[in-house]
Amino acid sequence: xxxxxxxxxxxxxxxxxxxxxxxxxxxxxxxxxxxxxxxxxxxxxxxxxxxxxxxxxxxxxxxxxxxxxxxxxxxxxxxxxxxxxxxxxxxxxxxxxxxxxxxxxxxxxxxxxxxxx
Amino acid sequence: xxxxxxxxxxxxxxxxxxxxxxxxxxxxxxxxxxxxxxxxxxxxxxxxxxxxxxxxxxxxxxxxxxxxxxxxxxxxxxxxxxxxxxxxxxxxxxxxxxxxxxxxxxxxxxxxxxx
Numbered sequence: 001x002x003x004x005x006x007x008x009x010x011x012x013x014x015x016x017x018x019x020x021x022x023x024x025x026x027x028x029x030x031x032x033x034x035x036x037x038x039x040x041x042x043x044x045x046x047x048x049x050x051x052x053x054x055x056x057x058x059x060x061x062x063x064x065x066x067x068x069x070x071x072x073x074x075x076x077x078x079x080x081x082x083x084x085x086x087x088x089x090x091x092x093x094x095x096x097x098x099x100x101x102x103x104x105x106x107x108x109x110x111x112x113x114x115x116x117x
Numbered sequence: 118x119x120x121x122x123x124x125x126x127x128x129x130x131x132x133x134x135x136x137x138x139x140x141x142x143x144x145x146x147x148x149x150x151x152x153x154x155x156x157x158x159x160x161x162x163x164x165x166x167x168x169x170x171x172x173x174x175x176x177x178x179x180x181x182x183x184x185x186x187x188x189x190x191x192x193x194x195x196x197x198x199x200x201x202x203x204x205x206x207x208x209x210x211x212x213x214x215x216x217x218x219x220x221x222x223x224x225x226x227x228x229x230x231x232x
Contacts, residue, residue, distance in 0.1 A: 043207070
């Protein structure tokens with residue numbers, strides 16, 4: 001079956017612009033995560049959905065970042081008034097395992113590379 | 118709180134020699150531990166996971182890791198490196214807390230394999 005799909009794969013934008021990044025998880029996966037990976041660093045947690053609701057958004061750096069998952073499948077990460085420091089690869093992952101079980105493998109997409117000029 | 122420390126940012130080996138990538142973790146609870154691999158321009162892929170069963174875990178492509186609670190370590194090993202093993206490796210710790218399940222990544226170790 002299809003894996004996690006992220007679009008666009010590359011996005012170049014100007015400082016101050018609005019950006020949307022889309023994630024299409026594996027069908028049937030209830031958990032969805034967004035991570036941000038800067039050059040030379042490990043993925044940094046942003047937000048986690050269980051179904052339609054954001055179960056934990058403690059990793060969002062500020063109120064310019066927002067994510068939705070209205071129907072419990074596709075998710076969109078939205079960044080307002082982009083800054084040069086937002087440049088990174090944004091990774092999406094999904095998992096079948098509910099939050100209460102400690103055994104969930106994450107399945108990752110290939111990421112969306114955002115460059116803010 | 119949980120965290121993971123990958124002790125080496127780069128490890129360089131010759132093809133056919135053993136690989137050791139070190140990872141120490143900190144967790145207030147009994148953790149699940151994972152190793153992921155990231156090849157250039159590819160998505161992260163699970164190598165292996167520890168979830169409180171056997172302490173020696175076997176993964177794909179000949180990799181193994183041993184959970185040592187007394188040392189809070191989960192080092193990744195392979196007896197003989199192959200050129201195709203060259204990639205970035207991430208150690209990950211996770212546990213369920215307050216309804217959330219947030220895997221935390223280390224900063225990664227770049228494995229370089231020389232012919």
